Amino acid sequence: MKTTLLSFYLFGLVCLFTQAQATSYFVINLNDAGTGSLREAITSANADASATDAAPHIISFDIFNGGTISLAASLPALNNHITIYGQAEQITISGGTGIRGFLINAGKTVLIHNLIICNGKLTNEFGGGISNAGDLTLEYCTITANNISGASSQGGGISNSGSGTINMTNCTVSDNISTNTGGGIVNYGSLNIVNSTIANNNGLDGGGIASYNGLIMINCTVTSNSGGGIYYVPGSGTVALLNTISVGSAAGNDVYTSSAATLISGYGLYGTVGASVTFNGSSNTTGSTKSAVFGTNVLANNGGSTQTIAILSTSPAVNTGTANTAPTLDQAGQSRSGLTDIGAFEYQPIPTATFTRLSEDLVTVYSNPGNGVFDMEIGEGIQGTYDWKVVDMKGKVLHNSGNIEKGNGAQMLQVNLSAQTQGTYLLIITTGKGIVNKSLVKL
Structure with missing residues (x-):
């Protein structure tokens, strides 16, 4: 298991820095449509058949001071192999009633880097911010304030279908709502999450995450979700929670299942755990509380391009994780030096007076x-x-x-x-x- 998880993480890094490309398209304004818009870039990239999963089309932004693209209608489905890179001055993709951020079709490899995707509001649909049926990588993205309603709706922030794979790194999924399962994320395919925060979401079951298939989480923080934290309906996939925090859920346990199930868990820090859950692994702690782990800290800009929740110096997460599967940096871009902390955030002690003060x-x-x-x-x-x-x-x-x-x-x-x-x-x-x-x- 350790080799598999590390291979997944390292593979993502290699892809980021060695990715070939087919054609480049540039977004140069915040317009909903027309020349230089994101909509035009996606339409053009979809129509160019030269892309492959190894050499996708590249869509990049060049917009002074960043800003928000307010969608008048949903963007075209991503129906090709496409990479979308945000920029240092952050870009927000804002949906609306009947409008989601991104839809990825089956069989397509898509990478989205450093975007905020928000305000999708749909009825009887899957995925208010993102609906994925392909092979999707999310890096340094924030999925927030999306809303799914209706009896057949699932996945307030993100939906991953049975044909889909999502690899998520250094992302925050927050303040999304589903009147059914999966306030933050609903997963029917393969979902791998590293160095990410799932917080303040609301769902009927699995306020943070509802998974019906394979789920791997490494150094993640799940907290303050209503409808429970991590909810698993036993299926054919494996669930592995490593160096992960899940505490402070309302109206549901922090980790629970619909029926008896054994979950792989190592160095986990949990609050309440459902009676039908059995952990296979070592160094897990249950019965912890949000106040013990975070104090009064909430989502904030602690460094990096996505918000995180800082842990206390006295937190039971400090120095109690394992470095075997942990990324070198935390979600905020801080070094995981010394003993590894559990969760997405690594506590950073201030240098002491033993150093010589220089001029x-x-x-x-x-x-x-x-x-x-x-x-x-x-x-x-x-x-x-x-x-x-x-x-x-x-x-x-x-x-x-x-x-x-x-x-x-x-x-x-x-x-x-x-x-x-x-x-x-x-x-x-x-x-x-x-x-x-x-x-x-x-x-």
């Missing part, structure tokens, strides 16, 4: 008060390996660079606090000789 003159910060972007110049006095972090006044890590190599001469870098509220933040540069602290004031 602030080694680093110069140039600010643009209007947009919260700070340019910093790392001076010649810092050489070799170093890293930098930005923390708020409560000690929460907002940005974490990881190790950076530097030779002679100055080096220019940038810190973007545009998504943060006004206030003072601390920049901490850690070198082999000590640390440099600088205050960043966002006006």
